[in-house]
Amino acid sequence: MTITHLRHVDLAVPDFATQRRFYTETWGLSETGVDSGLSYLAAEGSPERYVIRLRQADEKRLDLIAFGAADPAAVDALAARLATADVRLVAEPGPLQTAGGGYGFRFFDVDGRTVEVSADVEVRAHRRVAEGEAVPVRLSHVVLNSTDIARTRAFYETHLGFRHSDTLWQSHMGDLMYFLRCNDWHHSLAIAAGPHASVHHVSFEMRGLDEYMRGTGRVMRAGIKKIWGPGRHLAGNNTFSYFLDPSGNTMEYTTELERLDHDVWHPHVYDVDDPMTQDQWGTADPMSELIAKESFNDVDRGAFVAPPV
Incomplete structure (x- = not known):
């Protein structure tokens, strides 16, 4: 398969502070970074640097869905295939500037959603969720x-x-x-x-x-x-x-x-x-x-x- 796994879902929200409290205090995610109106939220049992990204914005929207690929070569090959198939690329493959870095690119799916595919993203120190611990894995x-x-x-x-x-x-x-x-x-x-x-x-x-x-x-x-x-x-x-x-x-x-x-x-x-x-x-x-x-x-x-x- 071209895609290895689902990495994260990025949401733009007008109620940034309220959403941060909800996801950390109620939903059970851990905030691993904040940067200029961005909040990166991780699941304790996952090596992904974050599974939800919140962005402060005037209007609610889905920013993007991110998937993993096996390696940079797979990222380049996918980008080339999509371009040949007239899929609209947002950015060519290259170093990513968001938390965890890595190598990837973005494109629009058929409904206009922004999709990111990446490889070599830094992993985070994660842990085994304990028995009775009701937080997302x-x-x-x-x-x-x-x-x-x-x-x-x-x-x-x-x-x-x-x-x-x-x-x-x-x-x-x-x-x-x-x-x-x-x-x-x-x-x-x-x-x-x-x-x-x-x-x-x-x-x-x-x-x-x-x-x-x-x-x-x-x-x-x-x-x-x-x-x-x-x-x-x-x-x-x-x-x-x-x-x-x-x-x-x-x-x-x-x-x-x-x-x-x-x-x-x-x-x-x-x-x-x-x-x-x-x-x-x-x-x-x-x-x-x-x-x-x-x-x-x-x-x-x-x-x-x-x-x-």
Whole structure:
């Protein structure tokens, strides 16, 4: 596969101080650096220098999604292939100026999101998360809303080498979500049908079921709006608890995401009208239009506009 893993998701927010408090005091991330209106937030169990970057801005937007590549040669090869395929590059491959450095480049995906691919980024000193410690271990996956999910899926499969894991489907609406993988995790990226391009949700892996539930309870006790959960999905077999951050982005705690054997795995089509598809446990409220709309998010103002940093 061209892409090795998901590195980080970068968000521009008008309520910078409030968001910093939410992610450090409530969500359980560690701030590893602050620089001119930028906050770099790491997961304790992850070697990535940061998994969320906040940027102070007048307007909310997705700044970029960052993926890893094996080495600088893979970065150069991908950039050359994208340029040949008329994918619009934001910057040619070169040294990165953000925390952790490395070698990479940026481009726009088919929906106008800025995507970064990098290699040789410095790793951070991380640790094994202790039993009972309800903080994120790593960034699990990101789900994106798209008005044409087949086109967006094709872009990531064709140009970045993602593989299709599973599909959510409904008899009257057709395909609703595609789960895509870049390694043996069931999905690092998913594409959801929505009214506009935006972030659907960003997901964080917890140590285990106990830590997942403890974290869910802590966020609930802090008065953060819970959208859906706790429960366990069928596709990916992972748990879910979804909350709205102060800017209205949906954030998820999850654990036990399935790992796949590429040689034997065949994608499934799961009917969302089957209650077991959405929640095998039956502990979450049934999926409804009201719940679904919470993760449509605002129209992303960053389409085909590269972030300033």
